[in-house]
Amino acid sequence: MKNNMPKITVLMSVYNDEKYLQESIDSILNQTFKEFEFLIINDGSTDNSLSILKENAKKDPRIKLIINEQNIGLIASLNKGLQLASCDLVARMDSDDIAVSTRLEAQYQFMLQHPEVSVCGGAFIYQEEPNRINTYPETHSDIVISSLYDCSLAHPTIIYRKQDILSVGGYDKADLYAEDYGLWVNLIIAGKFKLHNLPVPLLYYRTHPNVERSQYKAIQKDTAERVGRKLLMYFGINVNKEDYSLLLDNDKKTVEQVVRCKRLLEKINQQFNAKEYRKELIQKK
Numbered sequence: 001m002k003n004n005m006p007k008i009t010v011l012m013s014v015y016n017d018e019k020y021l022q023e024s025i026d027s028i029l030n031q032t033f034k035e036f037e038f039l040i041i042n043d044g045s046t047d048n049s050l051s052i053l054k055e056n057a058k059k060d061p062r063i064k065l066i067i068n069e070q071n072i073g074l075i076a077s078l079n080k081g082l083q084l085a086s087c088d089l090v091a092r093m094d095s096d097d098i099a100v101s102t103r104l105e106a107q108y109q110f111m112l113q114h115p116e117v118s119v120c121g122g123a124f125i126y127q128e129e130p131n132r133i134n135t136y137p138e139t140h141s142d143i144v145i146s147s148l149y150d151c152s153l154a155h156p157t158i159i160y161r162k163q164d165i166l167s168v169g170g171y172d173k174a175d176l177y178a179e180d181y182g183l184w185v186n187l188i189i190a191g192k193f194k195l196h197n198l199p200v201p202l203l204y205y206r207t208h209p210n211v212e213r214s215q216y217k218a219i220q221k222d223t224a225e226r227v228g229r230k231l232l233m234y235f236g237i238n239v240n241k242e243d244y245s246l247l248l249d250n251d252k253k254t255v256e257q258v259v260r261c262k263r264l265l266e267k268i269n270q271q272f273n274a275k276e277y278r279k280e281l282i283q284k285k
Contacts, residue, residue, distance in 0.1 A: 006062070008104055008159070009085035012093045013077040018048040020096040020206065025056050025063075027080040028093060034105035036091075038063045041081055044071030049095075075179045079170045079263070087161055094156040098204040106198060107159040118164040118193040119184070121153035122202035128209060136197040143195045144188055147181075148231055148268065149248065151196060151224065155180035157202045164193055177220035178227055185231045237271045241265065 010028050014021060028038055040063060043051050050067070057063040066084065068077065081092065089111055091104060107120055112285050114120075123135040136153060137146045146152040158180070168186045175182030187193040239247075246253070247261050 006037040009087040017095040027099040091159040122198035124203040124205040151181035178223040
């Protein structure tokens with residue numbers, strides 16, 4: 001890298017990911033965009049992760065290694081990283097994924113050309129199913145509408161403006177296993193930040209299909225449902241926990257449950273007119 005100050009901080013938190021860590025690190029170090037600092041927080045790993053990180057830090061001065069003496073969790077580590085980041089543009093990266101080589105370049109250019117955008121994500125490719133691509137709504141209005149039901153930006157594909165994230169308090173520790181969804185909803189509710197997704201894959205995403213994660217998934221589901229209802233309530237739509245959970249559940253439903261879901265969707269559609277919302281956003285520009 002030239003002697004220029006870095007333009008992006010890449011933020012990664014690591015906990016016991018020795019199997020995939022080197023590949024993930026290499027995908028950042030080999031980016032076509034070179035002017036970044038790589039802030040890696042080792043969150044009390046007990047495997048070989050720290051040794052891998054130290055070896056990489058010796059070889060590449062862009063790596064800034066922070067060591068948590070004990071595990072404090074992803075949310076606390078990311079908030080710590082935000083405070084330590086040298087750049088206002090911060091790109092998230094997970095320690096088991098692989099970034100597409102042009103990812104940082106594409107996102108840096110987009111953020112440079114769109115100063116009104118606070119958060120920019122993109123599509124990703126499933127590592128276990130390389131022919132399968134997951135895409136998200138592109139425009140802010142479509143992201144907001146989609147966020148009524150689900151998280152609509154993929155966390156490990158994200159680049160955001162540090163000061164905008166800090167202005168809403170960073171990641172909320174209450175949003176366990178859905179801290180990204182909680183952050184996007186808080187930005188939407190703040191009313192002055194724009195979100196965007198690029199229509200191209202930025203990452204190869206690992207799902208770990210053979211790892212038992214039922215407890216994690218149950219907590220994540222509860223958190224995500226609470227966050228989704230929070231956004232609905234912001235728009236004046238009061239939905240009880242049971243009905244919202246039923247609406248999002250992919251399991252086969254009884255006739256009575258289908259009728260309940262239909263009524264709930266009609267209620268949401270009546271109180272949240274997507275067409276009018278898009279028009280209102282355009283008028284505010």
